[in-house]
Amino acid sequence: MSQISNATEQLPHILVLGMGGTIAGLAADPEGNPNKYKAGQVGIDSLLAHIASALPQNIAVISEQLANMNSRNLSESLLTDLGNRIQECLNDLLVKGIVITHGTDTMEETGLFLQATCGHRAQILGKRIVITGAMLPANAPAADGPRNLVDAISWASMPLENCPNGVYAVMSGKVCLAMDLAKRHGSALNAPLRDSPTSPVNLINPSWLSCVKAVQAAWGEDLPIPKAEEWPWVEILTSHAGARARTIKHWLTSEVLGLVLAGTGAGGFHDDWSEPLDEAIDRGIALVRTSRTGSGATYPHIPEKDAHGCMASGTLSAPRARIALQLALNAAETLKISGKALTWQDFFARIANLPEFR
């Protein structure tokens, strides 16, 4: 019998952390217009009570409400709280796995953040961290949240032969590495992983599994979690027809520490940006190039030679590249104090140069 009660705290259990999102959303007229709703309305306890009978036998589940919000309002300090809480839970012998219910809008950022800060620890401690969410609110007739939550808890608790532990996302019957999440559709039920390398949850695809193993093997060390108020300020700027030099010049007068350039095609940007971006580098602003196309990779010195110090994002989308750059800047600053003289580019490369799924 599945237990969903805090009486199970002293037993091995799966911890489900509620963050809000559409999975906890309510529509005013669920039959007539399920797409018009308010995210983050239902508590994680109620979501779990609703699926109790569908959970695999002998899984004890404990819930904790970390937030109940629309994830478009996700703050960096909440990411810090989430990361710190997950690190505590990874060290707790009674916690066998962790599920996070999260809004799909910024799952992409949280997935990359958790991989980069907790992924190695999860692997060596033999635990899975699984993010899930939903595209339809909890009271919609065809709500997808209940099934996603059951699948996520199963994935977090099932010892699967040969399948490494680490940080995953489960939705719509599919599983992917959480660092591969990228919401690519406004309403499709599989929006956050529709363009990501995935496997069906119930039938592991061997070629996906071998890529997962290669990525996990290459991930040797977690980056430090920035303190709540100390996340480096990094912005995303998109290149487009009619882009102006003065957009970049505007940022030169700010305290921004890094810019992610969502370029056209393979990650090129408007020629009018070249001169002010050189100035940005001279001022010590970190630059990362990615592509606004939404898929494919951005490689060094393609389409043109990169300005000295500017990094290509590999397969990281702009939102993920932004989190990676923030963590890299923070790591370079934090670890400088402890005597490791590595640059932000060294740390960024660890994330951007992981083996690619093809």
Ligand code: SIN
């Ligand atoms: C949110 O991200 O909180 C709202 C959208 C969603 O969960 O699908």
